[in-house]
Amino acid sequence: MAAQETVDQKYVYDFSEGNKDLKDLLGGKGANLAEMTNLGLPVPPGFTITTEACQAYLATGREPDGLAGQIEAHLESLERAMGKRLGDPQDPLLVSVRSGAKFSMPGMMETVLNVGLNDQSVEGLARQAGGSTGQAASGGNDRFAWDSYRRLIQMFGKTVCEVPGEEFEQALDKVKSTKGTTNDLDLDADDLRGLVDAYKKIFLKHTGREFPQQPREQLDLAIRAVFESWNAERAVLYRRQERIPADLGTAVNVVTMVFGNLGPDSGTGVAFTRDPASGAQGIYGDYLANAQGEDVVAGIRNTVPLQELEQLDKTSYDELLGIMARLEEHYKDLCDIEFTIERGKLWMLQTRVGKRTAAAAFVIAGQLVDEGLIDLDEALHRVNGAQLAQLMFPRFQLDHEFQPVAKGIGASPGAASGTVVFTSARAVELAAEGKSVILVRRETNPDDLNGMIAAKGILTSRGGKTSHAAVVARGMGKTCVSGADEIDVNVPAKRFTVAGQTVNEGDVVSIDGTTGKVYLGEVPVMPSEVVQYFEGSLDPEHIDNPLVRAVHRIMTHADGKRRLAVRTNADTGADAARARRFGAEGIGLCRTEHMFLGDRRELVERLILARAEGEREAALAALLPLQRADFEQIFREMDGLPVTVRLIDPPLHEFLPPLEQLAVNVAVAQERGEDVAKEEALLAAVRRMHEENPMLGLRGVRLGLVIPGLFAMQVRAIAEAAVICARGGGVAKPEIMVPLVGAVQELETVRAEAEKIIAEVVGDSGVEVLIGTMIEVPRAALTAGQIAEAAEFFSFGTNDLTQMGWGFSRDDVEGAFFWRYLELGIFGISPFESIDRDGVGRLVRIAAEEGRAARPGLKLGVCGEHGGDPDSVHFFHEVGLDYVSCSPFRVPVARLEAGRAVVETGGSDSR
Numbered sequence: 072m073a074a075q076e077t078v079d080q081k082y083v084y085d086f087s088e089g090n091k092d093l094k095d096l097l098g099g100k101g102a103n104l105a106e107m108t109n110l111g112l113p114v115p116p117g118f119t120i121t122t123e124a125c126q127a128y129l130a131t132g133r134e135p136d137g138l139a140g141q142i143e144a145h146l147e148s149l150e151r152a153m154g155k156r157l158g159d160p161q162d163p164l165l166v167s168v169r170s171g172a173k174f175s176m177p178g179m180m181e182t183v184l185n186v187g188l189n190d191q192s193v194e195g196l197a198r199q200a201g202g203s204t205g206q207a208a209s210g211g212n213d214r215f216a217w218d219s220y221r222r223l224i225q226m227f228g229k230t231v232c233e234v235p236g237e238e239f240e241q242a243l244d245k246v247k248s249t250k251g252t253t254n255d256l257d258l259d260a261d262d263l264r265g266l267v268d269a270y271k272k273i274f275l276k277h278t279g280r281e282f283p284q285q286p287r288e289q290l291d292l293a294i295r296a297v298f299e300s301w302n303a304e305r306a307v308l309y310r311r312q313e314r315i316p317a318d319l320g321t322a323v324n325v326v327t328m329v330f331g332n333l334g335p336d337s338g339t340g341v342a343f344t345r346d347p348a349s350g351a352q353g354i355y356g357d358y359l360a361n362a363q364g365e366d367v368v369a370g371i372r373n374t375v376p377l378q379e380l381e382q383l384d385k386t387s388y389d390e391l392l393g394i395m396a397r398l399e400e401h402y403k404d405l406c407d408i409e410f411t412i413e414r415g416k417l418w419m420l421q422t423r424v425g426k427r428t429a430a431a432a433f434v435i436a437g438q439l440v441d442e443g444l445i446d447l448d449e450a451l452h453r454v455n456g457a458q459l460a461q462l463m464f465p466r467f468q469l470d471h472e473f474q475p476v477a478k479g480i481g482a483s484p485g486a487a488s489g490t491v492v493f494t495s496a497r498a499v500e501l502a503a504e505g506k507s508v509i510l511v512r513r514e515t516n517p518d519d520l521n522g523m524i525a526a527k528g529i530l531t532s533r534g535g536k537t538s539h540a541a542v543v544a545r546g547m548g549k550t551c552v553s554g555a556d557e558i559d560v561n562v563p564a565k566r567f568t569v570a571g572q573t574v575n576e577g578d579v580v581s582i583d584g585t586t587g588k589v590y591l592g593e594v595p596v597m598p599s600e601v602v603q604y605f606e607g608s609l610d611p612e613h614i615d616n617p618l619v620r621a622v623h624r625i626m627t628h629a630d631g632k633r634r635l636a637v638r639t640n641a642d643t644g645a646d647a648a649r650a651r652r653f654g655a656e657g658i659g660l661c662r663t664e665h666m667f668l669g670d671r672r673e674l675v676e677r678l679i680l681a682r683a684e685g686e687r688e689a690a691l692a693a694l695l696p697l698q699r700a701d702f703e704q705i706f707r708e709m710d711g712l713p714v715t716v717r718l719i720d721p722p723l724h725e726f727l728p729p730l731e732q733l734a735v736n737v738a739v740a741q742e743r744g745e746d747v748a749k750e751e752a753l754l755a756a757v758r759r760m761h762e763e764n765p766m767l768g769l770r771g772v773r774l775g776l777v778i779p780g781l782f783a784m785q786v787r788a789i790a791e792a793a794v795i796c797a798r799g800g801g802v803a804k805p806e807i808m809v810p811l812v813g814a815v816q817e818l819e820t821v822r823a824e825a826e827k828i829i830a831e832v833v834g835d836s837g838v839e840v841l842i843g844t845m846i847e848v849p850r851a852a853l854t855a856g857q858i859a860e861a862a863e864f865f866s867f868g869t870n871d872l873t874q875m876g877w878g879f880s881r882d883d884v885e886g887a888f889f890w891r892y893l894e895l896g897i898f899g900i901s902p903f904e905s906i907d908r909d910g911v912g913r914l915v916r917i918a919a920e921e922g923r924a925a926r927p928g929l930k931l932g933v934c935g936e937h938g939g940d941p942d943s944v945h946f947f948h949e950v951g952l953d954y955v956s957c958s959p960f961r962v963p964v965a966r967l968e969a970g971r972a973v974v975e976t977g978g979s980d981s982r
Contacts, residue, residue: 659956771811
């Protein structure tokens, strides 16, 4: 929603007027610049234009009333403070114009440096800059000034006027080639003057106008470009990937320029207060002498480790370490810091709570607890289920056969193998075909986002841990190796060479985002240590692994905080055993139809083909002991824990051959004169049972009511298995779930028959069997008060509830048009992946409230795939369900998120 446009609304804030808690209004960058200013840290003066101004601009297509005057007033104040005027030909004030949304979106929106330079002020800048330290100032610094001017034209042209960036790059490469160098620093002032002329011609060719010489026009156009970059394709895609709301808008920060490209005593860098990849304490970051900040994040030149700054400029290095320690204590978290040194003077350009890998998130949270900066509740808040799931991914299993061909920087951990591609378009194309790809680039830029999302891993020959590839990959949880400078990447030729070998597009490579090593071919993987911990093969109290210890500590706290129980979806004893090792507290969904596959299909065919009552009873009698044995095994594995068994759900004809295939087979056999009596009977049955839309046809409770004895056989098998376990010394807690109920009368009919069988089988064994239903039909949710009178529990089948609530055929729509719905912003995420709170979620809420009103002790759970989705778990906590159920592998994720849900609601119980 656009901000209200009133003349007296405050749209511009000086850095001294804000603080870190105003991220909604000032964006993350502006809020943190204000916070550092108020802490007395060396921040270049400037001001922030609010997100509300951006919202108003995007809603109307024009600047809101009053904004221009407020910018003018703050600019004049800045000029007075600095003793310079914007673009003054003699002594110009120059500013940067930077985006800054509430949530970090690295490289997704626009930045323009050196605003205020023109044909006159570039000469004044050269005179005022003088030589680097130790040189005579009177000689000026022409190289620096013209380097700054060419950067402005390049950035302004590309970001403000949509001039193709590659044309500027080609012009730069041509000048370097003529000079016989590959290093920007080898270009002198005359080279850069010529480059400025070349850039101006490129600008004129694409815009039809000369490069603007009025500094205020440059500033206004740059501000508008930052506003508009909020809706740039790459920004929209990134927000969708990271689930960032589309209506927040971006703030704009106008900051006095400080220069890292004044000579060898100047430079720019990025620092982390802890290692963002592993969480280890120490000094981490990159530094680049004689450079501006964009050179570091773009990976144009390979940086040096931050520690080397101590030898280059110990005074600035010591000051920086002191500021880093102060910021980490102030923010009580890992801080990501951007800084510039201008002739020995340290300036802080940005700080934020740094992006980190999943492993680092857990390790750092534990460290901060040990240091007394945060408590365990806050530690639990700072990690999430998506990160935990990443830690459970496998890693490479290496032996002597696999030798790395290159080693870069392990920028984002993980083990990834895939087909080499050199362009984002190709990555997207192959990923759509179901192939794993590794995107290989010299360095990535924001235009590569599509390919980075599609790829399993990213490999670059340039850049460090703070390059674009590294930062974005860490945010997405993608494996990334950056700065592998042994690799010579040739994008036009679609190949790279390394160690005397050529790797072409289509070849397979493997990259290790922890060690930074690159391997040719596909390397086998092994389970992660976190999975080994969950499965019980690693003792967290006696292992020298800070990650496993941190996971154990935080998971223990989550289990102590959570209200929601976590069950698993399991159909076999093996699945049940594994889920229990992962911490499952029962089975929330045991699908009985999976027990009819394999060798048992023949018995199902006999049941379907049965025309007489005796034939049907014989088929059911043959299935009974098989079902009973299955349940016995599951009850034994879940000894003492509840097991919810869903009676058979899908249409019976799904267990038969497809109609078209069977008809062809019969016709061919008849042509050959073969005896096809059995096949003809089967074909007749398939035709008799064929449905145009079987998911809305004869399935679930309807099947149990139409096929006499089917549900009765299953109920008897469940009850008999429970009694056998009880008499063997175990504790079985079966819960029988009737699927697809839409009316209470359906459930009442099945329940009446089931209760008779249970009473007959259970006798005095002490076994108790609950009978409930799956809420997966919208009508069931809307009549939950009636249905609760016949049900002892509800389990929400959110897969079907989503399918029927939206009118989507899940098997068809995700590939058919969901991509377009996501692209248009109709969905932020697929409703099959994370629950639709407003629609399907409302059905769940209604059913929970009305069901409990009718039966106060009604047990409520969810067994759809949303039970393992982090955001959905929080919703189920809010609604007041008793448990969630998910696949065994997702059980730890659900446990963690159930604990986080309590912490994030202030420890409240929503029941």
